[in-house]
Amino acid sequence: MTLRHTAIQVEDVDASVEFYEDLFGYEVLREFETDDGTRNVFVGDPADADTDDPAAFQFVEADRPVDTGDFEHVALTVEDVDAVLDELDDERIQDGPITMEEYDCRVAFVEGPEGWGIELVEDL
Structure with a gap:
């Protein structure tokens, strides 16, 4: 079993992408919009980009401030x-x-x- 991605909601996708790019050297691996227009951006280690499905963070755009809860x-x-x-x-x-x-x-x-x-x- 391999971890594929972790999806987290973020209000500012671009700020999250920039944080992980700057600090960890991650890159955008792929992105898409759902039918309702919700932006989804996957970032991960570019060294893993050639694998079938590299482990990544999936940032799901939220239309409100996010509660990190538990x-x-x-x-x-x-x-x-x-x-x-x-x-x-x-x-x-x-x-x-x-x-x-x-x-x-x-x-x-x-x-x-x-x-x-x-x-x-x-x-x-």
Whole structure:
């Protein structure tokens, strides 16, 4: 079983796309509009673009402010947690970085443009 995509509603699709492009080097993999005109944009790692269905975030355009509800976070592997944190405004950093020696990793928790939680994981 392979994760194909995670769909999240966002009020500003372009801001979310820009955030993931700038911070993680993701690119728009595909996009479409539903019959009712709702914009859907998939972003992911361009290195995965040649696979049949690369793992991606699907940003679904919302016509109202989004409530993140009970959603905790999605975890992304990064090469250097500290380097990613250096690129963020301090108010986006929720916790970390934390070295978890028992799991051979460093983690940090940050917030995306519309409040969605992101765990950054660096394998040691």
